[in-house]
Amino acid sequence: MTPAPLLVCADLTRSFGGLVALDGLSVELKQGEILGLIGPNGSGKTTFFNVLTGLYPATRGEVRFGGLTLTGARPQAVYRAGITRTFQRSRLCLELSIFDNLAVGAHQQLDHGLYFNLLRRRALARQADATATAARELLEIFDPPLAARLFEPVAGIAMIGRRRVEICRALISRPKLLLLDEPSAGMTADETAHLMDDLLEVRRRFGDLSIILIEHEMSVIARVTDRCVVLNYGKKLCEGTYAEVSTNTEVRQAYLGLA
Amino acid sequence: MTAARARVRSALATLVLAVPCTLLLYGFLAAESEGKVALVLAGATLAAALGWRTGLLGWAVRASGQGGLALGFALSGLALVAAFHEDPFVLLLLARALIALVACLGLHVQLADAGVPNFAGAAFFGVGGYTAAVLGKGALPHAVVLLACGALAAAVGSVLLLPLLRTRGHYAALITIAFGLLFRTFFEVNESLGGPQGLKLGGLEVLGFHFNDDRHVLGLEWSGYAFYALAALALALAALSLVRRLERSWLGLALDAVRLDETAAACFGVEVARWKIGAFTLGNALIGVAGGLSAMMVGFIAPNNFTFQESLVLVSILLLGGLGNLAGLAVATLIVVCLPEKLQPIQEYRYLLFSVLVVLVLVLRPAGLVRRTARRSFGSAAA
């Protein structure tokens, strides 16, 4: 008997006025799986993430995640259920330090009580220390020099570093599912390869982390994903391993523009 | 470095900061002619520039630490009150500046921390004042009355929560402006609250101690305003410490996340609305307490004290000081409250002066007098 899938999206649809950005998408994801999400520009990949994380309510369809129904859930509830994400256009708080940004990611582990924060300053300092340690550990995996710059504002960090910080912010709460929206944009092939190795390393350490990866670089998709879903005009064009998908003629036509 | 040496270093740094500041403030408050005021201002600017260029200022601030800065602020305040113990004019000015600082700290939590605009600061100040006027006459202890001033201002503010949470930026600002105007009209037409003439108040009294009375202490003749100045100093210190602690904690971080990117914050579980409500409410409570103390000190309130212009002055203090910087806020409050009083001839052009000052600062230093700094660690290494 196969275990129940971690994520089940059924008939997920989202339209903007007349434009159906996401059109009846049904996807399943097993625990620990890495799913590639590919498709031409404007095919609805980011929209899928936005609907999944509760930023845009779905026009139709439902989402189930590890026994919970997340249809229509608010972003905060999606986070608490164990889904975190990065954004296609980096959305870090630039004037805050790397530490602060990661601590925002760890929001649910932190004590936000008034009494604790205002009066139990020693306990607060200990919690801050523990958070800093966790932040350093993660940064060590992705970008060791960044770990030494923990309390510097993100504004002073180069673009590539910021992407890694953003991934760490999504990982520090130990999510069950990580949504990555073009994490390697702007990176060289080498940097991308490193990033993927680091992600695999994190998954080894965390055990049961599942990932959905939006990525335009096919070599990356080929190397790290277990399975791919191809979107076109908001619809699922096909699904399967990279080898299967990449030989599909429809995909080649739609996506690669090949005959 | 041993703990003892660190303490000596901190004390030294505090002195380096507090002594010149106190002397300059003394000179400023004691100056009787416009020429002398200008001289002191030039001296202050020079001292600040020198301190900045040589790095002495930065060192002193860092080395004093939070405790040192608070101590320096308190000692400096005490010294000034003692120095002017017989001068009601200066003491009143000092107390007004400190009370304004408390109100601005309330606005600071709202605007600089949570990003919620409030252009009705004077209205909430007024709510505090009217609360003090009405409740102060009763049997309630005045300490409780002051708390009630804050509570009522916060409660009145909750009327604005729903529209504020549904709007952002300019629209949210407009809502608070409308509210401020509305509230002033409400005071004006409400005969039971004195209508346009306003209300008289008795002075503050705590545990049988009447703040209004002049008295003989330590062989000196103290004006009653000295005690108000001390009360205002205590309140300002408490408010400063509260805001500092708030900012250097997970609470301040959550507010930062809400202000800087609501969408990203929501994706990491931050309950955006809850934090905005908390900040807005706390801010109004601080403004309300300040308003209550102010009304008791002045002994009289009328709707005309709580105009939109006054609200604008409060916001301009924040912008002038540098949104998000407490030191800048304190300096700006002093300048905006005290300068017009010291330069009587320009009293009439007060708002013109503010406008020019704000425009100048925003052109020359868009981030305000002192820039916002990134939060340092509040882990044990920093404590």
Ligand SMILES: Nc1ncnc2c1ncn2[C@@H]1O[C@H](COP(=O)(O)OP(=O)(O)OP(=O)(O)O)[C@@H](O)[C@H]1O
């Ligand atoms: N908030 C919105 N309002 C209106 N239209 C939108 C909105 N968000 C996305 N769209 C539209 O939905 C379609 C899908 O956009 P989406 O961003 O999901 O594409 P994508 O697959 O992520 O593309 P890319 O590879 O360029 O990132 C596009 O036509 C886009 O213009």
Ligand SMILES: [Mg+2]
């Ligand atoms: Mg996209």
